[in-house]
Amino acid sequence: MLVVGKNSNLAGTRYHKMIMKDTYRHKGLRRRLIGELQKKGISDERVLEAMGALPRHFFLDKAFEEWAYEDKPFPIGSEQTISQPYTVAYMSSLLDVQPREKVLEIGTGSGYQAAILALMGGRVYTVERHESLYLKAKEMLHSLNMNNIRCFHRDGFKGLPEFAPFNKIMVTAGAPEVPDALRQQLAIGGVMVIPVGKTAQKMYRIERIDETHYDEKEMGDFRFVPFLKGLEKK
Numbered sequence: 001m002l003v004v005g006k007n008s009n010l011a012g013t014r015y016h017k018m019i020m021k022d023t024y025r026h027k028g029l030r031r032r033l034i035g036e037l038q039k040k041g042i043s044d045e046r047v048l049e050a051m052g053a054l055p056r057h058f059f060l061d062k063a064f065e066e067w068a069y070e071d072k073p074f075p076i077g078s079e080q081t082i083s084q085p086y087t088v089a090y091m092s093s094l095l096d097v098q099p100r101e102k103v104l105e106i107g108t109g110s111g112y113q114a115a116i117l118a119l120m121g122g123r124v125y126t127v128e129r130h131e132s133l134y135l136k137a138k139e140m141l142h143s144l145n146m147n148n149i150r151c152f153h154r155d156g157f158k159g160l161p162e163f164a165p166f167n168k169i170m171v172t173a174g175a176p177e178v179p180d181a182l183r184q185q186l187a188i189g190g191v192m193v194i195p196v197g198k199t200a201q202k203m204y205r206i207e208r209i210d211e212t213h214y215d216e217k218e219m220g221d222f223r224f225v226p227f228l229k230g231l232e233k234k
């Protein structure tokens with residue numbers, strides 16, 4: 001089951017109350033982007049369908065709309081970026097979220113990745129350390145009626161112990177190491193996708209085998225903004 005399409009969460013949203021418009025032109029650009037992702041090796045239908053349904057330009061400032069359907073990262077304020085669509089597609093494919101699974105995302109940023117995970121059917125908990133980004137993403141996701149996402153202004157190093165265990169965990173900032181708290185909050189049989197490294201990162205797919213064992217696979221090279229400790233106020 002995929003919650004995109006006619007009966008999707010995006011149907012009957014509150015777009016009309018806002019200035020946001022998803023025009024034929026946007027839809028055309030989005031289709032082209034999906035084609036580009038397929039050429040680059042993304043084949044997970046559920047990921048492609050979710051990314052084809054979600055207007056990425058809603059998550060960028062109006063002035064940068066033109067850039068929304070390029071396969072590039074883009075500044076979203078507070079020195080942070082919305083990840084490159086290829087990276088979102090790659091990580092979402094690795095995470096392979098199934099309907100109703102409990103998913104923790106660290107690094108809400110614009111909220112785009114959280115929305116993709118929710119459109120794949122996840123019950124998403126997303127954490128951001130920058131208060132201004134947290135507030136903006138929360139408002140955007142609310143205006144899209146994405147009720148299966150809960151936003152938190154917290155330090156992601158600690159995860160969300162009160163909602164653990166999670167079936168899936170995704171970290172969208174470059175972590176110096178895999179935080180212990182996140183390992184602990186992963187359900188047995190659960191999967192975490194996390195880019196690890198200080199200046200450049202290697203993507204890891206970590207599966208929890210039992211209480212004490214984790215199967216770790218190194219997947220490829222990526223570049224992310226850093227995973228930082230502590231909270232930022234506005």
Ligand code: SAH
Pocket residue numbers: 080081082083106107108109110111112113114127128129130133154155156157172173225226227228229230
């Ligand atoms: N997933 C985002 C991309 C975010 S970039 C999107 O789809 O737009 C990474 C984000 O991680 C930034 O917003 C950064 O502020 C946040 N971040 C970095 N360290 C963090 C921490 N310790 N806890 C929570 N968020 C963190």
